[in-house]
Amino acid sequence: MMRAYLAQSKVELLRTFRNKRSIFFTLLMPIIFYFIMSQNGAEKMGGVEWKAYFLISMTAYGLMISSIFNLSLRLVQERTQGWSHQLKITPLPPSSYFVAKISVQLLVNLGQIIVMFLVGHFANSVELTAGQWMGAGFWLLLGSVPFLAIGALLGTLNKVETAQIVNQIVTLGLSFIGGIFYPIELFPEWMRKIGELTPSYLMASGSRSILGNQPIDWGNLGILAIYALLFTGLASFILKKKEVV
Numbered sequence: 001m002m003r004a005y006l007a008q009s010k011v012e013l014l015r016t017f018r019n020k021r022s023i024f025f026t027l028l029m030p031i032i033f034y035f036i037m038s039q040n041g042a043e044k045m046g047g048v049e050w051k052a053y054f055l056i057s058m059t060a061y062g063l064m065i066s067s068i069f070n071l072s073l074r075l076v077q078e079r080t081q082g083w084s085h086q087l088k089i090t091p092l093p094p095s096s097y098f099v100a101k102i103s104v105q106l107l108v109n110l111g112q113i114i115v116m117f118l119v120g121h122f123a124n125s126v127e128l129t130a131g132q133w134m135g136a137g138f139w140l141l142l143g144s145v146p147f148l149a150i151g152a153l154l155g156t157l158n159k160v161e162t163a164q165i166v167n168q169i170v171t172l173g174l175s176f177i178g179g180i181f182y183p184i185e186l187f188p189e190w191m192r193k194i195g196e197l198t199p200s201y202l203m204a205s206g207s208r209s210i211l212g213n214q215p216i217d218w219g220n221l222g223i224l225a226i227y228a229l230l231f232t233g234l235a236s237f238i239l240k241k242k243e244v245v
Contacts, residue, residue: 022070023155027112030062031119038124045183047212052128055120057180058209059140060204064174067147068154069167071105075155076163102148109144113137128211136207143203146224149231150199156238174200199227 037058038051045053117133120126128136150170157163177180177191178200184192194202202220208214 012047022066026062026066030058030065030116033061034058034116035113035124043224046185046208047214049126050126052120052126053183053208055116055124055126055141056136056204056207059094059113059116060143060200061175061180062116063109063140063144063203064147064171064180064200066108066112067105067144068151068171070108071101071148071151072154072157072163072167073160074101075152076157076160079155080160093170105148105151106141106144109224110141112135113140126166132211135210139206139210140203143199143206143224144228144232146199146203149228149235152235153231153238156164156235157244174198177201178204180204197223199224 034054038054043050048056114137117126117137121128154166154170156161157166177195178184178198179187179195180200184195184201187195196205202224206216206220
């Protein structure tokens with residue numbers, strides 16, 4: 001089983017880095033947005049210097065795109081092309097297939113975090129302690145898990161074209177309401193209350209708290225875990241219904 005898992009993981013990793021369009025949208029685009037929007041001097045937001053605050057925002061945005069788009073589109077493509085059906089008649093265990101996809105995407109997410117942090121430090125002079133860098137990065141990595149679950153859920157759609165449209169709506173919607181593009185502190189109170197419940201806000205806010213040396217609300221990790229379990233459960237339920245049909 002381990003050999004099958006490693007082989008599938010290698011395939012998934014190669015496919016990820018061969019997709020130049022995916023690399024642009026998940027890595028280069030957030031970097032471009034970061035440099036455009038972070039040039040506001042030494043202004044602070046929520047006790048965090050703006051260029052560090054927005055670095056977290058754009059890192060979170062890249063993780064959302066990568067987690068949702070990469071996983072969902074591959075699942076839809078492989079199912080509609082019959083690839084996932086053919087795997088069922090091979091020795092490869094179904095668990096290895098899905099675990100490999102999730103593991104590789106988490107590895108890609110970790111790479112994105114490291115690249116974004118290096119860009120923020122060396123190209124935009126974001127100065128943090130080693131503990132702050134590691135703590136913020138670890139929180140972002142954990143916070144990306146619910147978006148993998150969302151990707152799995154959207155991967156149950158029947159057409160790639162439909163998945164692409166829904167992906168864009170979901171990603172942009174969560175980005176705006178979750179305060180990724182625009183600080184949630186400046187929202188009207190009713191919008192802020194809604195935004196603070198979104199996985200996008202929870203992913204970014206914990207990292208910002210670490211950067212600002214503020215108390216961390218560990219209960220937010222529990223909420224993120226609930227999101228992950230909920231979306232994973234829905235995806236599993238829908239796929240089982242499709243198999244019965």
